[in-house]
Amino acid sequence: MKNLKYLILILAGFVAFISCTDEVSEIQPAGNPVMEVESTFSNVHFGDVLPFTVNVSDEISLSTLTAILYFGDEEVERTTIRTKENGEYSGTIEIPFHKDIPNGTATLEFVLLNTTMKSTTQTFDVPITRAQYPYLILVTENASYPMLPTGTANEYAATEAFPSTDLPAYIKTPVLDEKGTEIVFGWDAGAVIEGTTTNIPFVSPVAGTFAVTFNTLTYEAAPFFEILLNGVKMNMVDKENYQIDVDLTQGQDVTVEGLENIADWWIDADYLTKKEDGLYTFVPITGKYRISANLKLNYFRVEVLSGNSVASLNADGTGAIWVIGDNLGKPSLQDNYLGWNTDKALCMAPVSAKKYQLTVVGGETVSTDGINFKFFHQKGWGGEFGSAAISTTSEIVFIGDGTNGRDNGNLGLVSGVTLEEGATYVFTVDVTAGIEQAVLTVTKK
Numbered sequence: 001m002k003n004l005k006y007l008i009l010i011l012a013g014f015v016a017f018i019s020c021t022d023e024v025s026e027i028q029p030a031g032n033p034v035m036e037v038e039s040t041f042s043n044v045h046f047g048d049v050l051p052f053t054v055n056v057s058d059e060i061s062l063s064t065l066t067a068i069l070y071f072g073d074e075e076v077e078r079t080t081i082r083t084k085e086n087g088e089y090s091g092t093i094e095i096p097f098h099k100d101i102p103n104g105t106a107t108l109e110f111v112l113l114n115t116t117m118k119s120t121t122q123t124f125d126v127p128i129t130r131a132q133y134p135y136l137i138l139v140t141e142n143a144s145y146p147m148l149p150t151g152t153a154n155e156y157a158a159t160e161a162f163p164s165t166d167l168p169a170y171i172k173t174p175v176l177d178e179k180g181t182e183i184v185f186g187w188d189a190g191a192v193i194e195g196t197t198t199n200i201p202f203v204s205p206v207a208g209t210f211a212v213t214f215n216t217l218t219y220e221a222a223p224f225f226e227i228l229l230n231g232v233k234m235n236m237v238d239k240e241n242y243q244i245d246v247d248l249t250q251g252q253d254v255t256v257e258g259l260e261n262i263a264d265w266w267i268d269a270d271y272l273t274k275k276e277d278g279l280y281t282f283v284p285i286t287g288k289y290r291i292s293a294n295l296k297l298n299y300f301r302v303e304v305l306s307g308n309s310v311a312s313l314n315a316d317g318t319g320a321i322w323v324i325g326d327n328l329g330k331p332s333l334q335d336n337y338l339g340w341n342t343d344k345a346l347c348m349a350p351v352s353a354k355k356y357q358l359t360v361v362g363g364e365t366v367s368t369d370g371i372n373f374k375f376f377h378q379k380g381w382g383g384e385f386g387s388a389a390i391s392t393t394s395e396i397v398f399i400g401d402g403t404n405g406r407d408n409g410n411l412g413l414v415s416g417v418t419l420e421e422g423a424t425y426v427f428t429v430d431v432t433a434g435i436e437q438a439v440l441t442v443t444k445k
Contacts, residue, residue, distance in 0.1 A: 029118035031060040037110055038088075041124055045131040047097035048179045054110060057086040061115045067093045069126075070107040083112070095128060097183050097194055099219040103129040130154060130217055131180070133173055138212055139197075140169040147171065147214065154217040161209045168199035168239075171214055185214065190237040192219045201239035227293055228257040234293060242293040245305060247286075254280045256300075264298050266331035269424075270349035270359045271302040284349045299331040303347040303379075310347070313377040317354035317431040320347055325373025325410065330365050338373070342380040348429065358427040362419035369418055371397065374410045375429055375438075385409050390429070390438040397427075397442050411440075420444070 036055040044050060056062055062083040069077040079093045093108070106126045113119045136147035136156045142163075147156035171185040186196035192214070203225045204210040214221045227234045227242050234242035248254070256262060256278045263277045272280040288305040304311040304320040311320035323346040328338040330346060338344050348356035360366035375390065377383030386409040387401040398414050400406020419425060424445040431438045 027116050030116045031058045031114045031118050033058045033062065033112045033114045033118060033120045035065070035110060035112045035120060035122065037122055037124070041108060041126045043177075044095060044126055044128050045176065045180065046095055046101065046128060047131070047173075047181050047183045048095045049092045049181055050095055050108075050126075050179055051090065051092050052108075052110075053088060053090045054112075055088050056083050056112055058112075058114050062086070063113045063115050063117075064111075065089055065091075066111045066113070067091060068109045068111065069093055069095070070109065071101070071104075076106075099194070100217065101130075102217075103127075131173070131176055133176070133216070135174065136214065136216075137172050137174070138169050139172060140167060145212075147212070150213065152215075155213060155215045157211045157213045159209065159211040162204070162212075165204040165207050165210075166239075167202040167204065167212065169202060169212070170197045170199055172197075173216075185219070187238075190235055190243070192221050194219075201236070203239065225295075226258050228255075229291060230255055231257075234291075237292075240294060240296045242295075243290065245288065245290050245308065247288050248282045248284075249286045250282060250284060252282050254282050256280070259293075261298065266297070266299050268300065268302065268330060268359075270351075270357050272300065284351055285353065287350070297331055297335055299336070301330075302349070304350060310379050312379075313383065313431075313435060315435065317435055320350065320379075321356040321429055321431075322347055322376045322379050323358055323373055324376055325371075327367035327371040328360065328365065328373055332364055333367065345376065345379045347379070348375075348427075351428075354430065354432045356429045356431075360425050360427070362423045362425065363421040366419060366425065368421055370413055371411050371419075372406065374407075375440075377435075385429075385438055389436045390440055392440040392442070394440065394442040396425070396444070397440070399440065 034057050037052065038055060039052040041050065052067060054065055056065060064080050065083050066078065066080045068075055076096050077094050079091050081089050081091050083089060106128050108124045108126045110122045111119055138145040138147050138158045145158040145160055147158040150157045173183045175182055183194055184197050185192055185194055186198040187200045188196055188198060192200055200221060202212055202223060204223045210223065224236050229244050229246065232244065234244040237243050254272060259265065267274050271283050273283060274280055290303045290305050292301040294301065306319065313319045313321055324340055324342060326339055329336050338346060346358065348358045351357045362368045375385040387399050390399060392399055396414060396417055397411050400408055400410040400412060402408040406412040426443045426445060428441045429438055
């Protein structure tokens, strides 16, 4: 009891100490921070580094001077200077340069704070415009070319007898004045952006003299190779790849324009049935799909979408089933071997409700002497069809269980079976009975 009494007294004293400490730490704002902004803010452009000079004073110690730039109500830049004593302080604040921001008036706010947290604030309206450059510079690996104003707002063009129709290049601006900066424009994720010198993959449809154009407001640029799917321009990912997300109806016509060598393209029978070069019938069920065109492989890759992302298999059996593994490759084993690279996962075509199809040709898109691939719930690792979740009565393939020559869920050829060179085989996964009771059939056509 005696020890408990002492413990209570100690705790009470500790609480009293904390309370006193809190009272002492509450500093009351004091002093009279004063500032005089000596700079004027005119002829300001997006991309400038705007200088400022401010005289500050107070009867007690100052803490910081902060400059804050607002576009409307949004803070876009901030600069803070430590103010150790009264006097003159100088700094800069960057004016962002981004696409599609119209000319307008920003707010530049200065906040002077002393060590008791008392502050004073001044704000300035700063008109900001997109610079009208006398020229831009198109920079290729071996040369630079002036891009002159075309007469269209913010648009510039270089018209030359360029050495090739394939013209990778980036673009840069001149520096207009002492507060101006060089802005560079390059390529990222299939679009022109500022702040990088990664080459923009310009491609002209004609040789000889042609124009390269760029708009510093919209970032629209040309020329690029164009592919139209059902009359809509596919988006350029890079020089060799184009992509479009599109809603398609089972059985509808799909047209492709802009590919002079369309007759040489490999057409995936799971998704498209050829009516003539450039005209196809869509095979899978109605839904949203991502179609990618690879100019190097002459190959249309089709993937099922859920919203704006590639789909996964849903608990009710809808969505998508993916194939990853060895002995497969589209458009061919030689040119685009699948392997266990999840980025290359093949999306099975949903040909009817909860039924998914993969069509391969012996010796062309599947090995004839052995297979070792697997069905997955997503384009990557995660959910997968193990031997407990999928079965087959096929006389061509078997499903591995970890003890029969294949890992759990991996497919193999039945002993003594080889696939026929040039023959077509259709793998169908049916999950109408549930995703834990999938049935695989393999049919030779």
